[in-house]
Amino acid sequence: MNTAVNRDLFLEKINALIAGKRADNCFYYTQEKYSKMLSEVVSAKIKCNTPLNYRRLKRFDVLKINDKEKLIVPLKPGKTNIQYYVINEELYSILYETHTKIRHGGRTRMLKELQAEYKNITYEVVMLYLNLCKQCQMKHSAPKKGIIVKPMVSSELNSRCQVDLIDLQSNRDGEYKFIMVYQNHLTKFVQLRPLKTKRAEEVAHHVLSTFLTFGASAILQSDNGREFSNQIISEIYAMWKDVKIVRHSQT
Template sequence: MELFYSKLDKHIESLDEKFGSKFVIKKAAYNGIILVLKDGCGESSFKLWVHKHFKLVTIGELQVVYGIESNNPVITYEQLYVTIKECHERVEHHGRDKTWKEIKQQYRWIPFDVVVIFLSQCDLCWNRKAFPKPIADKPITSISFLTRIQMDLIDMRSIPDGGFHWILHTKDRFAKFSWAYALKTKEAQPVAEKLLHQFYSFEPPRILQSDNGKIRCKSDKTEKAP
């Protein structure tokens, strides 16, 4: 949350003063809006702005500020993080557009830029991008351990570790057993070395399947290709 607000403050500072002062509404300004709408007191240009955008809605004993056009409650600067978080979780982290739509339907005065700042901080969304789904779960028939091994390369170039940029991931389709090897490059030779190492330790599978197609390791007539 601190990181979000420090980024947001920096963003507000970067805006020109006239726009920046109304970009988000802090609690003090919110109370000022209530005073204008309730008692009509306030500085004239502020009053003009308030009457143009806001109205007062009484909910129980509480008076809250609503946007005139959207007819949605105004969110203050202090409530931004929690409110955006709720909306983003309600759409199950499904990206910017869905989050923005959810926010717009329910609230007023949450700028789009602030949503973008929030999303850039979301660990779950970030991890989803950095770690692509390792293996395409195509239904592949398999009759026993080491019949079919599926292999793929996971791209770790965005977060390399000590010169290692790729993970070679192999998985036995029958036993769901996985092996993983760190690789510096995805060239054929280092990949082949790791595979050979695995085959010497266990045994070569009848079929080695990669995303690009099927490589037959041993002749086998008992299993039909999909």
Template sequence: MELDTMIVQVNDNEKMFYAKIDKYINCLGDKFREKAVIKQQVYNDIMQCLLLAKGKKLDPHSPVFVYWAKQKFILIKIGNIDIVACVKSKKPVCVYEYFYNVIKEGHTNISHGGRDKTIFELNSQYSFIPRFAIDIFMKQCIQCQTRKPI
């Protein structure tokens, strides 16, 4: 019975995390809402653009989007899987839907070391994780709040 309660609590924390992120994104200006995070659909569109042969046209996407995708991202093959990575850092792009699990894992790996250490840890492994997502997660971390409230 205790195990079921723990699972519900974790899911509630995750739901609350995404609700707060959505609230933050909705407070941004219209121009910045789509650019704040990379969601799974945009990730798939970027991958289609990168797999597109030179000179071919991709109907659902504008030439501006295709140009942006090819300038900012590359494909890295890990095993037999293609992964979208940032051109500058060569690190995999973290998708919005995985933020909670990735931030939680990184924050736990550094033993709840604080915001700056968490940011450093995550930026050493992934790209496109916004700082506001880490801040929201840190405000929800019960162990960190009991030790040093934000």
């Protein structure tokens, strides 16, 4: 069988998984345990005279298909969908057929398909199989297409600069509670200015001082929000009538 899951490796893993379970678990059935349960359910159907037999018949029923008896979940009135109990030796072929049918779909689709027909195929068995599927692992490891963020490239000294504030109110230095960070995008040169407040006029005063030292930025960018940027620009306009700045707000 040409498959993306090695059968021998799956059986090795599933046997190790089952070996760690209690002998009386109700999900994993060897052929011997399955046959014993079949016999007990048939007997209980003939003579349900004990609490144990009553509990068995609440969980199990027997369906005869081509002279072969199968353990199933008892059908509720008005229901026609049959759920089978399977033995450990059947797990690989059932998982293989289902996974092929849904074209290597993920765990949600696998569980939905399996739980519609089988009662005792667990989530951990499905995940064990999927983790061994080479085709699925290759699909998950393939790089996903995402949003490509183009870096902002500056070609001239003052074509783009950024101004932001660092809040130091919880660790103030005397009357200074904020630091203004001014960075040139092209050179990455940073200037730091201590501020007593974050009022627009105080920030604008230091920005204008920087402009007069290094030249005005064509684009002034800030991560502190649109309102903050607008207030600074308004103050700079008020101080320097001829300045022309294009604001670029970025989060």
